[in-house]
Amino acid sequence: MNNPSNKRPPKLRAPAYPVVEAGGMVWTYLGPKEKQPPFVRYKYMDLPDNHCVVFRVDTHANWVQTVEGGLDSSHVSILHTNGARPEWTGKSEEKVGSFADTEPVLEIEDTEFGYHYAAFRRNHAGQMDNVRIVPFIMPSGRIIPGGALQGRNNATLALEIPIDDEHTATYTVRYGSEPITRESRLVEMGFDDPEIYCERTQQFLFTRNDFHRQRRDLMDHNWSGFRGIATEDLVISTSMGPIQDRTKEHLIGSDLAVARFRKRLLDSVERMERGEDPIGVHADVGLVSAIDAPLPQSGHWRTLIPTHRVAAAA
Numbered sequence: 001m002n003n004p005s006n007k008r009p010p011k012l013r014a015p016a017y018p019v020v021e022a023g024g025m026v027w028t029y030l031g032p033k034e035k036q037p038p039f040v041r042y043k044y045m046d047l048p049d050n051h052c053v054v055f056r057v058d059t060h061a062n063w064v065q066t067v068e069g070g071l072d073s074s075h076v077s078i079l080h081t082n083g084a085r086p087e088w089t090g091k092s093e094e095k096v097g098s099f100a101d102t103e104p105v106l107e108i109e110d111t112e113f114g115y116h117y118a119a120f121r122r123n124h125a126g127q128m129d130n131v132r133i134v135p136f137i138m139p140s141g142r143i144i145p146g147g148a149l150q151g152r153n154n155a156t157l158a159l160e161i162p163i164d165d166e167h168t169a170t171y172t173v174r175y176g177s178e179p180i181t182r183e184s185r186l187v188e189m190g191f192d193d194p195e196i197y198c199e200r201t202q203q204f205l206f207t208r209n210d211f212h213r214q215r216r217d218l219m220d221h222n223w224s225g226f227r228g229i230a231t232e233d234l235v236i237s238t239s240m241g242p243i244q245d246r247t248k249e250h251l252i253g254s255d256l257a258v259a260r261f262r263k264r265l266l267d268s269v270e271r272m273e274r275g276e277d278p279i280g281v282h283a284d285v286g287l288v289s290a291i292d293a294p295l296p297q298s299g300h301w302r303t304l305i306p307t308h309r310v311a312a313a314a
């Protein structure tokens with residue numbers, strides 16, 4: 001001890017929070033003790049270990065930017081053109097599901113856990129035949145259906161966790177009915193390149209300062225100038241700067257899910273200011289899923305995900 005008086009403050013304690021280890025991660029609760037909800041398991045946690053791959057990637061961007069980029073369903077057909085629309089160069093006849101339709105029609109609905117939305121796409125004959133349903137789990141999670149681009153029998157849970165105002169830790173869990181290797185996931189994300197992703201520090205290494213090292217010389221056959229789906233996503237999140245100036249943006253129809261995210265977030269803040277619980281805190285995330293499927297012949301799209309509970313009207 002370096003204190004000659006040898007007197008310790010009698011009630012000196014470090015803050016501590018409860019944790020649960022599950023699904024390849026350590027989960028904690030930071031709220032008031034008396035309001036701690038029971039730990040709820042995501043569906044993937046019941047799969048064999050070799051059916052799930054967990055990654056963390058830290059980026060220099062506010063968490064809202066990383067959430068909003070992923071929530072825009074139409075971005076898949078545009079940002080990920082090389083994977084989703086390989087026919088764009090004119091050198092391939094390959095069609096990947098309905099992703100050739102870059103103008104999906106969106107519908108949205110509030111649920112107990114946040115909201116879910118459907119993106120309807122037309123097939124190559126111009127008929128609406130595919131629906132892609134993505135749930136947004138308040139305040140920062142979503143499940144991405146595999147579909148034609150990333151494998152029909154799997155899905156990806158993405159959680160955007162703020163580190164501070166300008167940095168985000170994105171946790172992704174790829175899971176499915178078949179074993180998945182860490183190596184294949186690294187390649188898909190574009191993180192097998194040590195100049196893009198550092199596995200030791202879990203950091204995304206490209207920055208605005210080096211123009212994210214975009215390969216403009218390859219863009220006659222590489223639409224974005226990058227390799228890897230996650231790399232393309234993270235370039236978008238970070239290229240607008242750590243905190244985007246929202247006074248200069250122009251939301252359009254395809255930003256429906258982005259606008260709803262902001263509304264649900266502000267509604268949640270208002271609830272907390274009234275002393276109520278935030279949206280989704282008691283929802284059973286084990287019942288939440290995503291799907292990319294043929295459009296049902298009849299009935300509402302939500303019948304494809306019958307475990308989602310629609311929110312009661314305010």
Ligand SMILES: [Fe+2]
Pocket residue numbers: 070075076079080229233
């Ligand atoms: Fe994306």
